Amino acid sequence: MTDSFFAGIKPATFEGPNSDNPLAFRHYNPDEIVMGKRMEDHLRFAVAYWHSFAWEGGDPFGAATFLRPWQADMDMAHARAKADAAFALFAILGQPFYCWHDLDVRPEGATFAESLRNFEEIIEYFGEKMAAGGPRLLWGTANMFSHRRFMAGASTNPDPDVFAWSAATVKTCMDATHKLGGQNYVLWGGREGYETLLNTDLTRELDHMGRFLNMVVEYKHKIGFKGTILVEPKPQEPSKHQYDFDAATCIGFLRKYGLEDEVKLNIEQGHAILAGHSFEHELAVAAADGMLGSIDMNRNDYQSGWDTDQFPNNVSEVALAYYQILKTGGFTTGGTNFDAKLRRQSLDAEDLVAAHVGAMDVCARGLKAAVVMLEDGGLESAVADRYAGWDTPEAKAMLDSDFDAIFDRVHAGEIDPAPRSGQQERLENYVNRFV
Numbered sequence: 001m002t003d004s005f006f007a008g009i010k011p012a013t014f015e016g017p018n019s020d021n022p023l024a025f026r027h028y029n030p031d032e033i034v035m036g037k038r039m040e041d042h043l044r045f046a047v048a049y050w051h052s053f054a055w056e057g058g059d060p061f062g063a064a065t066f067l068r069p070w071q072a073d074m075d076m077a078h079a080r081a082k083a084d085a086a087f088a089l090f091a092i093l094g095q096p097f098y099c100w101h102d103l104d105v106r107p108e109g110a111t112f113a114e115s116l117r118n119f120e121e122i123i124e125y126f127g128e129k130m131a132a133g134g135p136r137l138l139w140g141t142a143n144m145f146s147h148r149r150f151m152a153g154a155s156t157n158p159d160p161d162v163f164a165w166s167a168a169t170v171k172t173c174m175d176a177t178h179k180l181g182g183q184n185y186v187l188w189g190g191r192e193g194y195e196t197l198l199n200t201d202l203t204r205e206l207d208h209m210g211r212f213l214n215m216v217v218e219y220k221h222k223i224g225f226k227g228t229i230l231v232e233p234k235p236q237e238p239s240k241h242q243y244d245f246d247a248a249t250c251i252g253f254l255r256k257y258g259l260e261d262e263v264k265l266n267i268e269q270g271h272a273i274l275a276g277h278s279f280e281h282e283l284a285v286a287a288a289d290g291m292l293g294s295i296d297m298n299r300n301d302y303q304s305g306w307d308t309d310q311f312p313n314n315v316s317e318v319a320l321a322y323y324q325i326l327k328t329g330g331f332t333t334g335g336t337n338f339d340a341k342l343r344r345q346s347l348d349a350e351d352l353v354a355a356h357v358g359a360m361d362v363c364a365r366g367l368k369a370a371v372v373m374l375e376d377g378g379l380e381s382a383v384a385d386r387y388a389g390w391d392t393p394e395a396k397a398m399l400d401s402d403f404d405a406i407f408d409r410v411h412a413g414e415i416d417p418a419p420r421s422g423q424q425e426r427l428e429n430y431v432n433r434f435v
């Protein structure tokens with residue numbers, strides 16, 4: 001059914017910056033050593049099953065445009081054909097990881113048990129393909145936002161039956177992730193939020209979500225899953241207000257429910273933009289609390305205000321993101337998942353390959369620029385210099401003193417602040433030397 005979809009497309013290889021082959025890497029060279037590590041092991045790329053194989057190219061004004069052969073029906077034969085197509089793309093790209101939601105990979109059954117049978121069959125099939133040289137699983141997750149049962153949320157649903165369904169669903173997705181040796185398990189709170197406070201008990205919903213996430217962690221330990229549990233912040237869309245608004249909100253939530261040592265964050269570029277932040281801001285906030293786990297790499301349209309999930313195409317933005325990641329020592333279980341989709345007019349198999357190849361190259365360029373900036377040390381020394389006043393014994397002692405002691409020094413005329421330039425333009429120029 002899909003054998004011919006990628007026919008004639010050869011595996012993408014590194015051909016160097018002067019190559020004019022549109023399906024070759026010009027910057028991503030998996031074996032190249034940067035900062036003591038293979039580039040592939042720094043970036044840890046993953047392809048997202050949902051955008052590349054499940055999404056049909058519809059938008060709010062028009063139906064499917066892609067009409068992929070495996071999208072002609074929703075049965076197990078087509079689910080297997082979808083898997084064949086996915087692993088064919090993986091073989092072309094050679095990326096080390098992939099990610100899925102349960103709903104991306106299996107047809108929905110008439111009952112929970114039937115959906116689970118479908119899911120387990122496909123997971124078995126994935127296992128065979130992974131053992132035969134396919135990529136590893138970066139993370140699995142549950143789609144608890146598409147089916148109408150989840151229209152008022154999953155763990156935050158006012159109906160306890162939906163909470164139960166969600167718990168049972170996440171259990172099966174964690175089991176499958178564990179079985180495939182997944183490196184992480186992700187929870188993005190699709191509709192964990194609300195449309196209007198007129199019908200919403202916000203306090204109760206947050207408590208339910210906190211208890212649910214504790215159950216996830218309890219289950220992780222029960223089954224011996226060694227991967228990292230990740231929560232993915234997003235401020236709105238599909239809900240008007242989402243509880244996991246941004247990194248800072250999630251960190252507060254994790255602390256409130258005693259999960260700060262158990263759960264980290266999966267930071268997505270487009271979600272950062274939707275929250276009114278930059279990607280590097282969100283990464284820095286997560287890193288400041290030791291909670292930077294993994295990233296969803298994409299790009300939002302800066303004019304539309306929607307979560308457009310485009311493939312990354314801006315080296316300077318990506319460089320600043322990897323700069324934050326490298327400063328924390330790089331990924332451990334995390335990686336760079338392309339939570340990105342084609343535009344709905346990009347119909348061809350080549351479009352899907354080129355989108356990933358180009359994105360991998362943009363990330364490789366960003367990573368290399370970040371490495372050179374770190375090794376050069378210009379930003380770090382500028383920051384160290386800016387805070388150098390705090391290295392004096394008087395400044396350090398001040399933090400252990402109190403208002404009265406500080407007042408006495410200021411009042412006696414010992415202290416007289418002298419404003420200094422923040423040098424932002426000079427530092428922006430400095431960054432532009434590397435990207």
Ligand code: XUL
Nearest residue numbers: 141188232268296307339
């Ligand atoms: C939605 C989104 C999801 C999560 C996984 O905006 O980013 O694809 O990454 O559920």
Ligand code: CO
Nearest residue numbers: 232268296339
């Ligand atoms: Co995402």
